[in-house]
Amino acid sequence: MKYLFTFVFLTFFISSFAQSLPSNQQVIADVKKYHGKLSTAQLNGDWQLVKEAGYTFANTAKHPVAAVTLKDASGTQTKIQGLAIYVRVSARDAWRFSRYFVYENSREVVGAKMPTNEEMVSIVEKALAEKANLVFNNCSWICWVYAIRVPEKVNYQQQSATEMSFEVEIEYEERLSGMTERSKQIVEFFCRKINNQWQMNYSMRRQITPVSKQTVSQDILENTPGICDKPFAELYGSQGPSFASSKSNSKVGGRLKSLLKVN
Numbered sequence: 001m002k003y004l005f006t007f008v009f010l011t012f013f014i015s016s017f018a019q020s021l022p023s024n025q026q027v028i029a030d031v032k033k034y035h036g037k038l039s040t041a042q043l044n045g046d047w048q049l050v051k052e053a054g055y056t057f058a059n060t061a062k063h064p065v066a067a068v069t070l071k072d073a074s075g076t077q078t079k080i081q082g083l084a085i086y087v088r089v090s091a092r093d094a095w096r097f098s099r100y101f102v103y104e105n106s107r108e109v110v111g112a113k114m115p116t117n118e119e120m121v122s123i124v125e126k127a128l129a130e131k132a133n134l135v136f137n138n139c140s141w142i143c144w145v146y147a148i149r150v151p152e153k154v155n156y157q158q159q160s161a162t163e164m165s166f167e168v169e170i171e172y173e174e175r176l177s178g179m180t181e182r183s184k185q186i187v188e189f190f191c192r193k194i195n196n197q198w199q200m201n202y203s204m205r206r207q208i209t210p211v212s213k214q215t216v217s218q219d220i221l222e223n224t225p226g227i228c229d230k231p232f233a234e235l236y237g238s239q240g241p242s243f244a245s246s247k248s249n250s251k252v253g254g255r256l257k258s259l260l261k262v263n
Contacts, residue, residue: 021047021061022095027084030097031065039077041067057091065100068110074161081106109158115198117150120166123191124148127200129232135170135187135203140226143180144173144241155188162193171211173241175221182211 022030028041044066049058062083069078082102086095115123124135125148132139149169158164171184185208191198227235235241 020095022086022097027063027065031067031082031084031100034097034100035067035069037070038067039070041065044081059088060098061086061095072161076109076111076161078160079106079108079110105159107159107163109160109164112158112161112164114154114156114158115164115166117154119198120150120154120168120189121148123198123200124168124170124187124189125232125236127189127203128227128236131200132227132232134200136172136205136227138174139228141175142172142227143175143224143235145227145232145236146171146173146182146238146240151186163191164193164198165190167206175216175224175226178218178221179213179215180221181213184209184211 024043027043031041032038042065043063045064048062050060050062051058052060062085065082065084067080067082069080071077080102082100084100085098087098088095127135128145132142136142147170149171151167151169155167156164157166165188167186167188169184170187171182173180173182186206188204188206190201190203192201193199224241225235
């Protein structure tokens with residue numbers, strides 16, 4: 001009986017030891033060695049045990065790790081978020097480090113120079129002039145852009161030396177059925193640096209705020225060009241749209257109101 005108890009105890013001890021998760025210090029060391037270019041690494045959150053298909057036990061263990069890279073040639077560093085991943089073949093095996101998986105959308109450059117408001121507006125203006133359909137998929141219905149504004153607290157991130165994103169507010173007029181609607185919308189622009197120039201790669205439209213609506217006759221609407229149909233500069237500015245076929249022009253609210261019903 002004594003020997004049986006000793007055997008059970010030793011088996012339990014060995015099994016427990018084999019299943020014990022790596023220490024915090026070991027995880028950080030493994031992640032730094034795997035990545036090769038990290039200045040600091042810090043554990044976030046808790047362990048997540050995963051039982052993958054075909055296993056009767058948790059064969060994968062993951063732990064969130066935040067890190068900062070070493071400075072590059074330009075003197076900038078990048079913050080990253082990822083998972084330290086460990087695996088084992090059997091329930092009694094020790095955990096073996098597999099890899100450090102980095103979330104690509106978590107990258108944020110530290111110490112990079114943020115573009116000025118004027119530079120960000122210029123990037124958006126160029127995008128609307130050259131790739132309006134990538135900003136507004138209904139660009140033929142956007143008949144005027146009043147303004148492009150950078151918020152006071154701009155949501156700006158630089159993911160790498162050649163990738164960044166920022167948000168602006170675009171105020172525009174959209175033609176609908178029997179009317180036009182003036183709105184303000186927050187749009188996030190994702191940019192890449194090409195030939196040392198920032199260019200829009202793609203955009204995402206977010207919060208929209210309606211401003212006003214105007215009734216417009218259908219014959220005018222059908223002949224109203226959108227920003228895809230004419231040079232952007234001709235449909236951009238605080239003055240608002242005008243129509244040669246409208247019977248009268250009147251200023252309302254400090255801007256030209258020329259979208260009127262034609263009898």
